[in-house]
Amino acid sequence: MDPRDPVTEEEKPAFVEPGSAWIAPGHSYASVTRQISAPVLGKTSKGWMIGFAIAIILFLMLNYGLTYLFAVGVGEFGINIPVAWAFAITSFVWWIGIGHAGTLISAFLLLMHQKWRTSVNRFAEAMTIFAVMCAGMFPFVHMGRPWLFYWLFPYPDTMGVWPQFRSPLVWDVFAVSTYFTVSLLFWYVGLIPDLATLRDKAKSKAPKWIYGFFSAGWRGSAKHWKNHEWASLLLAGIATPLVVSVHTVVSFDFTIAIVPGWHSTIFPPYFVAGAIYSGFAMVIMLAIPLRKWYHLEDFITIRHLNNCGKLLLATGMIVAYSYVMETFFAFYSADKFERYMMMNRMFGPYKIVYWILIACNIAIPMSFLWSYKVRTNTVSLFLVATVAQIGMWLERFIIIVESLHRDFLPSSWGMFYPTPTDWEILFGSLGLFFVLFYLFARFLPSISIFEMRHLVHTTAEEAGVIEAAAE
């Protein structure tokens, strides 16, 4: 670590396992290259087939739900007036939030010179891209006439009308499509050197050709690396404000309305914190099985999981603070409708959902994540992350549905009940995500190989060795 860096929590001996580092000892360039590329170039494992089959089944359920929805119309969702937004928008916000941790790890931690990002950034970025794909699907299918989605984009049409550029819903279109494009480009730029490694390591013709095509003739020359480093740094620099802007704009979709429970200035930071919270929960949920199944414990160490657990704790506390403030604002505003909304949230028809949300998002994670033992035990950390993930979905459900179902006039009150289509598309979106993630883990290196080689180099340098010896 740079001597100018302040001493971090991890550096204090009491918090570090004996001999633990960001990479297990005894690794060389060749060994990290071999270990990370082995699952990609090797044979398909039976476990992968089973997992992929389950994901495919969920994905088929999504297709079934969507086909039915497109044939019949959005009335198939449980939505109504006043609850015109429900599961689809909840899941949209949830998925896009999950994506944020990937960008945070790959971009923000790069700017902060955090070495522990090296072994988690690749699959976290993949998670971002797939989560944004799932997220983007929801507003699309929630449109009454999805085949006219291109009306959202500004183009000189024969009708002579333009999108309402002052509307956060239009900002959202730009924010999410920019986010997807930038994440994809950033991911691909990072992949190019690793694709070249796979090209050079592959034995058979087809992988050689395909990896060769996508590595675009990467030679690893000093000029290539110079430009590559600049490109990565600048993409990280522009992705960092972008990720904050995306969830801010998503929260504007709500705050711009006068609906009690939505119309609040706390929303942008509250949403961004919640997004990172659920995102880190997802990173943990993916990292733990991935390191176990692909034997990547040397690279994604317990120390990495501990750090993710700490970030989960930190962002969870911001979320908890936001809940307290939201409740306080409702009281302090002295607004009849705001106060009623908050009482209704806690004691109204959706009170069970609200209290499960409080348990999942605050009570359980906040009581367990303080423990070093819980953070460093893969089973307990996985369970806590799962609970937080469910909690974050429920949070968005409460914000959207609970705020809408009591309109200003009691004559306009209503209730929302999910339909089978709602459930099919929600769980089906998990299928879409996992199909993509399984394909990623099979055909692309889950950890950035060249950055791990660089980590081996810097670790050896710090230890006073010129270079890690050959394997």
Added chain:
Amino acid sequence: MAKHPVYGVMAEFDNSKDLLDAAHGTRDAGYRDVDAFSPFPVEGLSEAVGYPHSRIPVIVFIGGLIGCCGGFFLQYYPNVMGYALDIGGKPFDSWPAFIPITFELTILCAAIACFFGLFIVNRMPMPYHPVFNVPRFSQASQDRFFLCIRSRDPRFNVEETARFLRDFNPTEVNIVPV
């Protein structure tokens, strides 16, 4: 290339320090057309082979500037010039409401410029390159380090350059055919 049937001479090293020393030594000896290859970015290597500045930052800045101006104009034009609607006397040029999209398009254009800029300055995609004719060059993307002096260099002479490179303690020296 008929004049030079040889692309260059390439030395292989098993660690980055030897490569860096060799790169400095080659420059000091007066060679100018030199390139180095490594499996990860080695600090100071591009300076050592005479490539101190990347053009990527300028490209990204220009891309961002185009995105920023274009993004604002995209909203300014229909709201003020092309399709101005008087809604309750509200101003046409309500620029604060145009900032989010201006910001997003700045980022988008900067990122796209960065991506294509990287490909252009690195001359990618490049389906064929002579360095791959060295069989062991496939290790350059794994665990080995290479230094290549190209035949275009005025000081280049196959035998002499190969002998020169052997002084840097390489594991192997190869002649790179075109």
